[in-house]
Amino acid sequence: MRTSIKAIQAFEAAARLGSFALAADELAVTPSAISHQVRLLEDQLGLPLFHRVHRSVILTDVGREYAAEVMAAFARIDAATRTAASAGGSMALTIHSTPSIATQWLMRRLPLYGEAHPEIDLRLQASVNRIDLGQGIVDVDIRYNPGPAPAGAITFPFPDDVVTPMCAPRLAAGPKPIRSVADLAGHTLIHGEINIFGWRDWSRRNRRARLDLDRGPRFDRSFMAIRAAADGLGVCLDSMLLAEQELRSGQLVVVLPETAMSVRGHGFTTLRAKSAMPKVADFRAWLFSELRQTERWWQDERAATGVP
Structure with a gap:
């Protein structure tokens, strides 16, 4: 018809x-x-x-x-x-990301990408909503725990993430220092409610801990849990990738590094038909180069703190 x-x-x-x-x-x-x-x-x-x-x-x-x-x-x-219409001049690259990685890791690196690629107009959207890449509005979707790629799309996994207990230095070395798993019982636990690996999972792996897992503030975004820990509210269990800035600046320290876990974290998803487009391929190459630099920092940090 x-x-x-x-x-x-x-x-x-x-x-x-x-x-x-x-x-x-x-x-x-x-x-x-x-x-x-x-x-x-x-x-x-x-x-x-x-x-x-x-x-x-x-x-x-x-x-x-x-x-x-x-x-x-x-x-x-x-x-x-x-x-x-943009093909004859600057090109727009629209990136959708979950809020925590956008806030904690990606945004402060984007100016470096913009300087190296002045022909690209970057557009960043941040939400927890799933994006239909088939609509053609978004070029790249960076998601936490992305799962299988949708039909017609391809996902490139980020390097495995490291999830570890972290807190403000004054808590780690204060009146109730954290030197063993049992010491956590004297501290407030900060819960990230959407994390793949949470305190309940951590407690099962560390049976020496006698923790009250029903208490403590709960946040549905990692950046809020990390900020709360940096402000001294308690001990969070979260990603070293997302907490990189707070760890580098000394606002947070890793405690009980021997209990850290490697887990699958984020992924870079785009349509297969777009994956070879220069603007998408170049951004992916730059992004994974930045991730490798972070990974090298992790290795140094883990060696210094004894993370296995």
């Missing part, structure tokens, strides 16, 4: 704005022209897309589902148009 683009455009605007009059203003036509195009589309489909109640219009159930698909298609067309 072939349908009129003008009719679909009129329907999309009316569905998005909830009004034939507002759709007419946006498309610079009359409300009757919008009504005519929508009626033409309904006739072609053989079903109503709107309930017409007095002067207002409400999508039918079928109309709501159709509108969602049409709006997504228009968003992809808009993204493709912006990409094509």
Whole structure:
């Protein structure tokens, strides 16, 4: 079935704005022209897309589902148009990331990438929401515990992460110094609720610990748990990658390094069709180079603190 683009455009605007009059203003036509195009589309489909109640219009159930698909298609067309328009000048690279790695590790490195690649306009989005790379709006998705790559995409795992207990120096060496697993019982535990490896897992591996795992502040973002630990609120169990800045600056220290664990952490996901594009391939090469530098710092830090 072939349908009129003008009719679909009129329907999309009316569905998005909830009004034939507002759709007419946006498309610079009359409300009757919008009504005519929508009626033409309904006739072609053989079903109503709107309930017409007095002067207002409400999508039918079928109309709501159709509108969602049409709006997504228009968003992809808009993204493709912006990409094509940028081809002659600067290129946009849109990165989506989980908030903690964006805040704790990635953002302070992006200026270095920007200096080395002035032709790239970097755009960083941070949220815990999963991104549909197929929409073409985002080029790269950096996720924690990414799992299998979606259809049509490929994931490049980051080097294994190191998860270890950390706290402010004044707690580690204060009136209740932390020299053994048992010493943790005298301290507040800070819980990161979305971490792969949490205090309950740590406690099972270190049975000498008698810890109250039901107490202590809980955060659903690692950057908040790390900040709380640096402020002296307690002992966090989190990623050395995410806490790199606080560890380097001395705001945090590793305690009980012999209990540290290596775990799978983040991954770099992009569409297979985009993975060889220069802007994506170059960014991945730079990102993993930065990760290797962090890994070398880890090795030195682990050697200094006795982390196995």
